[in-house]
Amino acid sequence: MRVNVRVNGEQRQADDVWEGESLLFMLRERLGLPGSKNACEQGECGSCTVYLDNVPVCACLVAAGQAQDREVRTVEGLADGDALDPVQEAFVEAGAVQCGFCTPGLVVAAHDLLDRVPSPSDPEIREALAGNLCRCTGYEKILDAVRLAASRR
Amino acid sequence: MDFLRPETLAEALELKASRPDAVPIAGGTDVMVELNFDHRRPAALLDLTRIAELREWTDGLRVGSGVPYVRIIDELGSQLPGLAMAARTVGSPQIRNRGTVGGNLGAASPAGDTHPVLLASDAVIEVASVRGTRMIPAADFYLGVKRNALEPDELIVAVHLAPAKGPQQFSKVGTRNAMVIAVCSFAISLFPAENRVGAAVGSAAPTPRRAHEAEEFLASELDFSSPQPLLDSVKRRFGELVSEAASPIDDVRGSAAYRKHALAVMARRTLGWAWQELLSQKNGGGERTCA
Ligand SMILES: Cc1cc2nc3c(=O)[nH]c(=O)nc-3n(C[C@H](O)[C@H](O)[C@H](O)COP(=O)(O)OP(=O)(O)OC[C@H]3O[C@@H](n4cnc5c(N)ncnc54)[C@H](O)[C@@H]3O)c2cc1C
């Protein structure tokens, strides 16, 4: 089937989409956006987190066809040209990135948190990131990054 | 595979009647896992997310089956505190942004978090087909492990449950605070004006189920019109009766014996919290006690 969807502000069209395929697969394999990562395909790790109509969701759990006529924003759509989003900058500066596999999902989840709660408490940060797993950092530097990004808003 | 995309409920019911093999998909948090892992290859998917009627609620309350958990938590928490508490424990923010009560009912897993609350608060499930509408009390909805009372041409339209008439509590045991399937769970609703209590267990029997004897015991022991502090013996007996209502199994998440024990503890504690809330409402204050 064909899916028409706005992705990162651009109207896109994907062809030959299998009806049972996920939004994540469509983004990565058909629309050339490999930023969102595939680590579990079962909603457990959050590496595939994208905005769907401004709400963060696991792209692996959305059927591609459900995105028809909707608006998707991936990690690739956060930076403004070459200028990183403040959340991305904070992740780099705080050393919150090791292998980087979890990073795109965490950046989107943190970006959403700071949009909703500009100065989150530590429990609020932990709760907001509870759906994102990282097997490298031990999370401390990730919390530092979110606090840093919040302090700069 | 076909991807069916109805815009209205009427259209969806027509499609489901002509294609009973079409699998409904709402938040997709159960369905997509099965598709991604090739556990299921349905002939068609019936996308329900474009149907506005399923995503709203009306006073009373009639909550559309497709209202995501996040909205129940943020917007219905004061009217439906028990359901909101259960919703808060589901998965992660991403899962709660997408997952729905309709999907929880459709999956009918014994471990689904909303089930004990729906049972304890006398919810009625509205299901529909082109043949008409059926109102199914939650207690008649769960038929077996992952089996519910839906006919092949029916869809879950809404859940009817009155705004809380008294304190409600929900409790769940898992290995951590986020992203856990319940080892076991428990919900309690007090109906002070009716001298009645609803109590139900989850993840501790082939289906979620009410703890009838425990409910009747409390109804006979408790004085709702002039509530006094709870006796330990009442809390203990209530816990025992709740535990007896369960018929859990040993599985990877926990042993049957542990589940029975944990249910008694949760029942005691949640009763304590709910009763304390009632006491402070009636007496305008009062300390919170431990279980
Ligand atoms: C990572 C992860 C964590 C989870 N954690 C929890 C948890 O803590 N607690 C919990 O209870 N669940 C949990 N779940 C399971 C799932 O999120 C819930 O069962 C959720 O309520 C399903 O809702 P949905 O809208 O996503 O359902 P879908 O996946 O869209 O559908 C689920 C089932 O219901 C059917 N269905 C959906 N809507 C209707 C309808 N209107 N009429 C008829 N049939 C319908 C579908 O055909 C399917 O069989 C988790 C899932 C994941 C992936």
Ligand code: FES
């Ligand atoms: S790949 Fe989607 S949550 Fe892990």
Ligand code: FES
């Ligand atoms: S940096 Fe490697 S998984 Fe998080």
